[in-house]
Amino acid sequence: MSKYGMVMDLDRCIGCNACVIACKVEHNTPMDIHFTKILEREIGTYPDASRQFLPVMCNHCDDAPCIDVCPTKATYARDKDGIVLIDWDKCIGCGGCILACPYDQRFPVADNRTVFPAHGTDYKSPVVERAPSGVTAKCDFCYHRIDAGKEPACVEACPTNARIFGEVKSEKMANIIGRKHAFTLLPDKGAKPSVYYVG
């Protein structure tokens, strides 16, 4: 089985949020739900201060706690590539996975209307199914794009190529992960994330 992952090159990320909007457009998520975000923080004290940008999203973990806790087996890892997905026919929106996710990357969809709902705007004939109301949603690694031979929308948009996507064991990814001393977020949670950070 192959396993897809992503590397976030923090030296390259400029905090421009192109990825956040690209994801938003791709998934047409309801207001204020973003499957990927750029977290910001300040470091140091003036004048020796700076700020850091940290792109975050579902880590598509090997040992995903969200899969373990799901009472309806709605959350699953796709056999062929390990992408963690949610079957919305099965999801009952109980929120157990939201609590279980160490990365705070699962979002309850209370109302799935998106842009200009009062005017019935349907800006997109969806390539990917929009999350219905009453379920949990999250980054799906743009599986529909991957299946079509494309990269995730956030990767395509990123002006600085700060996001690198591919099979974790591929030469391209293994090289970056090994050479640049990649780390994962909250390794002590034991979820074995597939999103790596360098820089």
Next chain:
Amino acid sequence: MLDEPQDKDTKTADAWVPSVCMGCYNCCGIKIRRSGGKIADVIGDPAAPNSKGHICAKGKARFLDLHDPKRLLKPMRRGNPNKGVGVDPQWQEISWDEALTEIAGRLKKIRAEDPRKLVIAHFDIPAYGISKAFGTAFGTPNMHWNRADYCGAAPHVAHLLLNGSFNGEVDFEKCNYMILWGTQLGALAETIPLHTAEVMADARARGARTVVIDPFCSNAAAKANQWVPLRPGTDGMLALAMLNVVCNELGTYDVDFLKNKTNSPYLIQDDGHYKRDLATNKPMVWDVAAGQAKPFDAAGVGDVALDGEYLVDNTLVRPAFAVLKKHLLQYTPEDAERITTVPAATVRQVARDFVAAAQIGSTITIDGHVLPFRPAAIHFKRGSGAHKGGSHTTMAIHLLNLMVGNLDVPGGQRGVNPIGPFWEPTADEDGMLVPAQYITKYYKPYPPRTPKIPETLDLNELFPSSLFTRGMFAWAIREPEKFGITYQPEMLLHCRTNLMMNSHNPEAMGGVLKKIKFQVSFATFVDETTEFADIVLPDSHDYERWDLFPANDPYAFIAPGPGEWYWLMRQAAVNPPGEARPWTNVYLDLAERIGILDELYKVGNSSWNIAERHKLDPTKHHTVKDIAERQAKSLLGDDFDVNSLKDTACMITRKKTTREAYPRAFMNMRVPIYLEHLIDTGEKLKVVTDKLGLRWDFKPYTPLLTYFACHSHEHTKEDPFDLFIVNFKVPFITFSVTSENLWIDELSRANPYTHNVMINRATAERKGIRDGDRILIESAISKGEGFVKVTELIHPECLGIPSTLGHWARAYSISKHKGTGFNNFLPAPDVEHIDTLSGQTDSCTRVRVSVLSSKDH
């Protein structure tokens, strides 16, 4: 109507339509997804070198604007004769025919009386061609009132003088040490943003070091190795102190470059003028071997002197470089520390690191050419230039580049395409660089023009060494008699520039707009400036229109340095909704109605780079698309088919030559370290201002670069206005434009800074201000409010106000009253608040703050 034929079949079939983005002014190549006849997505065009398949947040989000229910779909007439900030115009729908009949009637009357009474205001760069032809055919010089001067009335002049080009950049591929001075190049807030973001990230990965000089730790500063905060508006002092360190303390500069590519060896008399050869009138240099002065271009001039004092024709003279060096002694790092707050040790360290990184004397061989290699560069823009002393400041910064000889050579700072496939800079009789008109675009700052009593409302006649002076429109319209202007503007054609938000205090600007009897605005959304219109016409989104070709003017929008010449065509992806029409088409309609369409075409024939065989027939109708096709065929060849743009709208003609990529070594003209022409220019100008009885500031009309403090720096300890406001761009917002977008608004609300105002932690503690407090912000002329973000990321004497926010337009539903408007606090232009050399308006203003309510209560 001179609209494109509406082709329902081709405009509704599902497709990716390649075109050009207008989310800012940069013209990135995009592909627009049309699905079910509607726009469903947009991506970067992988075939366009200025996007390479990437796209920014604003470019991606803005297709939502096509779906926004507040889109203006019909012409409207004002029902309320009263105009003012927040006044309801009481719109009433009218027909296009009624609207155009009235507008044409008024235009005819004005044209018969005095065509200068028409003013055209917009910041729609690809529409300049049409609007300029319309204005020229009509007979008005009052065109293109906008805030292009906001970014660079001063910095662009420095680039034109030293690079022979409108804009500047850095050789990211080879540069090892970059200083970004009041700019966020590489952080999606500047020119050719997708390209520079990528190549700058590559440079960081390669180990290039970056220093950012800025009162706020911007996104660009976040990626820098060193952030140097300074007191706003004191950039000139810092630059001059660094020049002093380079020239007098380190004594390390590129002697060959100074001698051969600058006016450093030109001999200067005591009166400040060049010592000219009595026979040829050429500036003279001191030939060291011959021991005599000779015209700079005389045959057989050997090594020339940069130092010393010589007697020529009984006149004591010194090389310009020696004069400058002595002049710089007054700018000590210690004084700089006192004025800028940058420690003297840091001033020396940055100057030293920059000079060391430049590797003066080294060469590199490219395609068989041995070229200077100077892998250090300084890039500067609005942050350093938008001040009272903006011209001198940006020239002083740029002189640091000049000192190491890095201009337009591998590794260094570079102008944006000073030489191109059909343009070349030249040298004047003094051997000085004169940029090509095609790449200057507006007025050439050199050679200076002859000053005279103004006839135009941008007052360019009073700024003979400027590029553009658009910030002056508001002043001239407010007080025309002051400048000897004998007419009052009566009609404004306005589109795509929100003067009420992007200039200065809105009450003052509102007063200016009210003075113009009849305002026609074209709008997709009715913004704050459109609220002053008498008739508003529904404009197309740029996804719904064609534009003249190329959309990406090479003076700023083709990446400089090695690479390819690429030319982008904007094409319509869908038809405009309702009765909306591209405003460029309406120009053609109006021209026909008032009988100047043939004249407009004739002007176009001489200014649109149309080959003889494709010239327009003034007796016929030509649509924008037709004209664009003729322009494209002229540039690309007759095989070009405008209907063939299916995969990409980016046409690559060829690879740049080494000469085009690294032009300096191939350029035989000199650039100034000493602005001799300003002496005479200032004297001539004084004759004019005396005639007008106008109080003017002649201090910048001096050949030696000097630090001029902003008006706001003249204050006493008792002055209650104790904080400078500083402004910075946010990578996902363009001007006042893209914030009215649901997705961008989500980003803004989630971002810790965008909708807030920033105060340094120590300052906040001293004032008893806490994070989240709502504060009152007062300047001498205005009041506003903001929510405080307490931060370590800002100079302690500053209040940071991001972007151009705080909309109040009645129709706005998303961004209304969010964020704080920086420009609201700025005074209207007057002699105290402008750079009288470039026309740059000063952004330095002081405010005081007080807590209105605390989050805890």
